[in-house]
Amino acid sequence: MSPLCYSPAMDYRSLADLFLSQADAHGERVLYRFWRGGEWRSQTWAEVAAEVEEIALGLVAAGVKKGDRVALFAANRVEWCLLDWADICIGALTVPVYPSSTPAQVEYIVAHSGATVLVVDSPAALERLDRSGAGLAALRTVVLLDGDGAPDASVCSLERLKEMGREYARAHPGALRELAGALGPDDDLTIIYTSGTTGEPKGVLTTHGHYLFIMMSALRAIAVSEDDVALQFLPLAHSFGRLEHFIVVGRGYECAFARAIETLSADLQTVRPTMLFSVPRVYENAHRRILNRVESASPLRQRLFRWAVSVGQRYNGRARRGEPSGPWLRLCHRLADSLVLSKVRAGMGGRLRMAISGGAPLSDTHADFFQALGVWIVEGYGLTETSTVTHVNRIDRYRIGTVGLAMDGVECRIAADGEILIRGANVMKGYYKDSAATREAIDEDGWFHTGDVGCIEDGGFLRITDRKKDLIVTSGGKNVAPQMIENHLRQEPLISQAMVWGDKTSHLVALVTLDADEAGRWAEKEGIEWDKPEDAAADPRLADHLRQRIRERNRELAPFEAVRDFRVLPGDFSTGTGELTPSLKLKRRIVMERYGGLLDEMLKRN
Numbered sequence: 001m002s003p004l005c006y007s008p009a010m011d012y013r014s015l016a017d018l019f020l021s022q023a024d025a026h027g028e029r030v031l032y033r034f035w036r037g038g039e040w041r042s043q044t045w046a047e048v049a050a051e052v053e054e055i056a057l058g059l060v061a062a063g064v065k066k067g068d069r070v071a072l073f074a075a076n077r078v079e080w081c082l083l084d085w086a087d088i089c090i091g092a093l094t095v096p097v098y099p100s101s102t103p104a105q106v107e108y109i110v111a112h113s114g115a116t117v118l119v120v121d122s123p124a125a126l127e128r129l130d131r132s133g134a135g136l137a138a139l140r141t142v143v144l145l146d147g148d149g150a151p152d153a154s155v156c157s158l159e160r161l162k163e164m165g166r167e168y169a170r171a172h173p174g175a176l177r178e179l180a181g182a183l184g185p186d187d188d189l190t191i192i193y194t195s196g197t198t199g200e201p202k203g204v205l206t207t208h209g210h211y212l213f214i215m216m217s218a219l220r221a222i223a224v225s226e227d228d229v230a231l232q233f234l235p236l237a238h239s240f241g242r243l244e245h246f247i248v249v250g251r252g253y254e255c256a257f258a259r260a261i262e263t264l265s266a267d268l269q270t271v272r273p274t275m276l277f278s279v280p281r282v283y284e285n286a287h288r289r290i291l292n293r294v295e296s297a298s299p300l301r302q303r304l305f306r307w308a309v310s311v312g313q314r315y316n317g318r319a320r321r322g323e324p325s326g327p328w329l330r331l332c333h334r335l336a337d338s339l340v341l342s343k344v345r346a347g348m349g350g351r352l353r354m355a356i357s358g359g360a361p362l363s364d365t366h367a368d369f370f371q372a373l374g375v376w377i378v379e380g381y382g383l384t385e386t387s388t389v390t391h392v393n394r395i396d397r398y399r400i401g402t403v404g405l406a407m408d409g410v411e412c413r414i415a416a417d418g419e420i421l422i423r424g425a426n427v428m429k430g431y432y433k434d435s436a437a438t439r440e441a442i443d444e445d446g447w448f449h450t451g452d453v454g455c456i457e458d459g460g461f462l463r464i465t466d467r468k469k470d471l472i473v474t475s476g477g478k479n480v481a482p483q484m485i486e487n488h489l490r491q492e493p494l495i496s497q498a499m500v501w502g503d504k505t506s507h508l509v510a511l512v513t514l515d516a517d518e519a520g521r522w523a524e525k526e527g528i529e530w531d532k533p534e535d536a537a538a539d540p541r542l543a544d545h546l547r548q549r550i551r552e553r554n555r556e557l558a559p560f561e562a563v564r565d566f567r568v569l570p571g572d573f574s575t576g577t578g579e580l581t582p583s584l585k586l587k588r589r590i591v592m593e594r595y596g597g598l599l600d601e602m603l604k605r606n
Contacts (some may be wrong), residue, residue: 005394006358008552011210013183013184013185013208014088014180014182014183014184014185014187014208014212014213015088015189015208015212016088016089016091016179016183016208017180017181017183017245018212018249018540019049019052019085019088019089019249020049020089020176020180020569021179022249022252023045023046023048023049024049024137024202024249025045025247026044026045026250026252027044027045027046028044028045028046028172029044029045029252029254029404030042030043030044030045030254031043031044031045031046031048031165031248031249031253031254031255032078032254032255032256032257033255033271034077034078034256035257035259035519036259039269040256043078044143044449048085050080051082051160051503052082052085052086052089052166053086053089053164053165053169053176054161054162054166054230055082055086055158055161055165056085056086056087056089056090056165056176056179057090057164057165057168057169057172057175057176058160058161058162058163058164058165058168058343059087059090059092059117059161059165059556060134060168060175060179061115061165061167061168062140062156062161062164063091063092063116063141064090064092064116064117064141064142065090066089066090066091066092066179066182066183067092067188068092068093068116068117068400069092069095069113069115069116069117069191070083070087070092070093070094070095070115070116070117070118070119071092071095071106071109071110071115071117071118071119072094072095072096072097072119072127072237072417073097073099073101073118073120073121074099074104074117074119074120074125074145075099075121076120076217076232076233076235076236076241076258077100077121077145077257077258078257079121079145079158080236081236081245083119084236085104085249085569088189089176089179089180090176090179090180091179091182091183091187092117092145092235093113093189093190093191094190095109095110095113095115095190095191095192095193095203096190096236096237096238096242097109097110097193097237098237098238098581098582099121099125099235099237100575100576101582102159103128103129103130104135104398105201106129106133106135106235107129107130107133107134107136108135108200108201109201109203110135110138110139110159111135111136111138112132112133112203112431112432112433113191113193114138115138115139116138116139116140116141116191117140117141117142117143117488118136118139118141118142118143118154118186119142119143119145120142120144120145121142121145121146122144122146122147123144123146123147126142126144126155127292128588129588131154134552137491141156142154142155142156143155143156143157143158144156144157144158145158146348147290149505155229155412163574167605177239180228180505182209183208184209184554185207185208185209185212186207186208186209187207187208188206188429189206189207189208189210189211190206190209190242191204191432191458192206192237192239192384193201193244194384194385199427201438202430202431202432202434203431203433203434204239204388204428204431205428205429205430205431205432206428206429206595207429209425210242210387210425210426210427210428210429211246212386213424213426214243214245214389214407214411214426215243215247215250215388216324216387216408217251217335217407217408217409217410218243218247218392218407218461219247219251219387219405220408221392221394221407221408222354222356222378222392222394222395223354224251224253224275224396224553225251225253225276226251226252226253226254227253227354228249228274228275228536229253229254229256229271229272229273229274229351230244230253230254230255230256230260230273230274230276230277231255231256231257231258231264231268231271231273231276232244232248232255232256232277233257233261233264233267233278234255234277234278234279235582235583237582237584238359238495238582239256239383239384239387239388240277240358240359240382240388240583241277241374241381242278242388243388243389243467248446248458252410256273258270258271264282265289265292265347265601268347268348268352269346269347269348269349269575270349271330271349271582272350272351272471273349273351273356274347274352274353275350275352275353275355275356276349276352276354276355276356276559277355277356277358278355278356278357279357279358279359279360279583279584280357280359280360280361280362280363280366281360281584282354282559283335283357283362283370283377284366284490285367286348286362287365287370288393288493288515288518290347291493292517292521299390304306304339304340305340306575307336308336308340308341309340309341309369309372309373309374310335310372311332311333311336312333312336312341312371312373312374313368313371313372313458313541314329315329315330315332315333315372316371316374316376317371320371320398320400322403331484337374340401341372341373341374342374344373344374345374345375347534347570348375352373352375353375353376354375354376354377354378354395355375355376355377355378356377356378356379357377357378357379357380358379358381358389359379359383359503359583359584359585360583360585361464361483361487361488361504362377362379363487363491364400364401365580366399367400371400376398378392378393378394378395378398378404379392379393379402379403379404380392380393380403380404380463381404381449381464383426384428385428385441385448385450386410386422386424386426386427386428386448386450387426387427387428389407389408389426390407390410390412390422390424390426391403391404391405391406391407391412391462392405392407392566393405393461396509397459399457399461401463401464402457402461402462402463403461403462403464404461404462404463405459405460405461405462406460407424409424409425409426410422410423410424410426411423411424412456412462413447413456414454414455414456415449417453417468418453418454418455418465419449419450419451419453419468420450420452420453420454420462420464421447421448421449421450422448422450423445423446423447423448426443427442427446427448428448430442430468433591439556451467451469452464452466452467452468452469452513453465453467453468453471453481465481465483465484466481466482466483466484469481470482470483470588472500472501472502472503472508473503473504473507474502474504474506474507474529474560474571475504475505475506476560478560479502480502480508480560482499482501482525484561485500485508485510485557485561486496486499486500486510488497488553488556488557489510489512489550489553489563492546492549492550492553493515493518494514494515494519494522494542494545494546494549495512495513495514495515495517495546496512496513496514496515497512497513497570497571497572497573497586497589498510498511498512498585499511499573499591500512500563500605501592501599502603505603506563507564507603508538508561508562508563508564509563509565509566509567509599509602510550510563510565510566510567510604511566511567511569511595511599512566512567512568512569513541513568513571514536514537514568514572515570516533516536516572519533519536519586522542522545523542526541528541530540534570534571536568537568537569537570537571538568538570542568543568546566547566547569550553550563550566563575564602565602565605566602567598567602569595573586573591578590579591579594590598
């Protein structure tokens, strides 16, 4: 077995066993890097293991037992991972809560999961919560990560929790190893609540065995080694970000925590990662920034850039198809890389060789562009219910526009109505406290019904077309996949987000939002000034320009997929306004309730 196909996960009974064994093996090597006090700091495996033991035994001293739930309401930071490993090592279940969650959402998840401990990152976040309300009434302990002390006697600071852990360790030598050693693959690991695009979130219950299995398959599929460096910025509360955090330890490489999404560009250049886990939106924004810089360059440099990218596309396209490159193409590629491509990669740190995209469809345009630069974006697919991942492209088996091949040990088939079905040791134990929903999702033969629609192409590559519940059926009987059209519209630089509608009608309409930076650049070129950003959405000149651009894009679609009319909304969809989930999926029901009048108006006019 080659080193790249070996997964240490297969040798362990639990994730606790995996973590402690990897910490023993790697000792003084750096595991985590993070920004603190105006500088980058690092922690070795030995230091991380010592701190995890303090936190874990502090929780035990506070009364946490195997099977108890610990809700973690915090933004990405190194302590998030330390607390998660602490829970894992004592058999407690981490219940992640997005830091953008409203107080009502926090209360729902805490109450539904039956969490007895709530970890909060800041005093400001704690003040937002009504701890006297019914939703948080069952809590025994609240742990505060920031601040020198606790605001009242009912709150325990992280430092006090670690002090309790040290006291417990002195009184009970070897306690952590004993607790971790008692765990097995069938023990419950975590409850991750889905983002709730269609209603109340459901708690997905998975075990140590589920994630050990999928880590083994993932590490066989993606070529990573102990020498890699990752920059973690995906929300750790999301299953994709959580899997990345597990894989870092499973393979044993270094992980740095981005300070914020706003500092991502600077953090890339400082950390210089070799690999990246991300959602398509990040790659789309990076692509747009690169093209904007090129547009401001001289005509000669613009032509040089376009030539270099075209050479990179031909060169890497041949590599992707397994075709040899002739001596002339190889020479051109070396020149293009030296003059242009390597300099673009330097803006991303200079060492990035592979990026993994998931959570939403990645457009062919962006995949092809970054591949031309020499950064392979490996698109994958999965759901929280399937322990994050079921399919991924491989570097040596890759097809743009698909989410790749099934992971080792995962079965996939397409139902008669086009729904994607998954079966394997990664399929969840069930929805917590919801046996009816579990029976609806997992049939008697063990197939999980994903709710996504797609097809399996020659060679076993899976192509996702849409969500089953989102499919539009026109009055002419045509099935339309709105996500495909929305992604197509978003290729227009001015468009940030789009929602397409037209169920049971003869044509389609769309709501679009503007990319503020692009709108500003367009206005500057046209000599237009707006008093405030919202004026752009109401400007008929911009609407006329967009109408022409959408008509041009309609030519690339089937007639029944063409967008006949659209409206520009005054603000972008966001998690803060409730139109997007924390994982940036569109909440169609919310958008339709909010803008139903505009949709009806457009449909009646055409």
